[in-house]
Amino acid sequence: DIQMTQSPSSLSASVGDRVTITCQASQDISNYLNWYQQKPGKAPKLLIYDASNLETGVPSRFSGSGSGTDFTFTISSLQPEDIATYYCQQYDNPPFTFGPGTKVDIK
Amino acid sequence: QVQLVESGGGLVKPGGSLRLSCAASGFTFSDYYMSWIRQAPGKGLEWVSYISSSGSTIYYADSVKGRFTISRDNAKNSLYLQMNSLRAEDTAVYYCARIREMVEDYWGQGTLVTVSS
Numbered sequence: 144d145i146q147m148t149q150s151p152s153s154l155s156a157s158v159g160d161r162v163t164i165t166c167q168a169s170q171d172i173s174n175y176l177n178w179y180q181q182k183p184g185k186a187p188k189l190l191i192y193d194a195s196n197l198e199t200g201v202p203s204r205f206s207g208s209g210s211g212t213d214f215t216f217t218i219s220s221l222q223p224e225d226i227a228t229y230y231c232q233q234y235d236n237p238p239f240t241f242g243p244g245t246k247v248d249i250k
Numbered sequence: 251q252v253q254l255v256e257s258g259g260g261l262v263k264p265g266g267s268l269r270l271s272c273a274a275s276g277f278t279f280s281d282y283y284m285s286w287i288r289q290a291p292g293k294g295l296e297w298v299s300y301i302s303s304s305g306s307t308i309y310y311a312d313s314v315k316g317r318f319t320i321s322r323d324n325a326k327n328s329l330y331l332q333m334n335s336l337r338a339e340d341t342a343v344y345y346c347a348r349i350r351e352m353v354e355d356y357w358g359q360g361t362l363v364t365v366s367s
Contacts, residue, residue, distance in 0.1 A: 144312070175352070177353055177354070179295075181295075185359075186345055186357040186358060186359055186360060187295065187345075187354075187357055188357075189353065189354065189355050189356075192353045192355075193353075198355070230294065230295055232295075232297075232354075234352045234353060237297075237300065237309040238297050238309070238310075238311045238312070239285075239297045239300075239352075239354075240297060241294060241295040241296070241297065242294075243294050244294045244295075
């Protein structure tokens with residue numbers, strides 16, 4: 144199975160800050176990577192697919208990049224409503240494993 | 251609008267069985283692969299299983315293989331997860347999700363399964 148790692152596991156930033164999360168796959172997954180946002184008590188929401196494509200309706204302050212084994216997720220200007228846990232997920236080969244998550248909160 | 255509503259969760263003893271259902275609406279169910287993903291209390295997401303649009307292709311995570319069975323009824327716009335030989339470590343919120351080009355794009359709100367004596 145493909146293993147996914149994320150860093151950091153948590154971060155605290157101020158409103159308006161640029162926030163970056165990294166995700167690494169244990170083998171080449173091309174661009175078959177998603178990013179999800181999960182708020183407490185809610186289902187995950189798809190933000191980014193194919194590593195860099197913004198899902199319809201998602202604010203443009205969210206972006207993703209990378210290919211192969213190394214990927215980056217960025218919030219260009221953190222907003223209070225972005226407080227959540229963010230997960231990467233590979234869908235190159237089943238099982239479609241998730242990273243352990245990055246919890247983002249406001250400083 | 252796409253809606254996925256899970257049901258069937260509850261408290262079950264170790265070794266017991268439970269059948270989860272997911273009712274889909276707002277899209278042509280028979281055109282899409284579907285999946286189950288779970289989340290243990292306070293933990294991260296664990297992908298469990300997927301089924302192709304026709305039901306001919308199925309995949310399971312190793313942690314549930316041989317114990318869980320995914321199925322669908324396209325006439326009823328419904329997805330199912332039969333869970334047998336349940337263990338404490340199967341305790342989780344179970345989400346069903348629609349798969350669009352191998353991406354889980356819509357998720358239900360989840361149903362809680364608790365395995366405890």
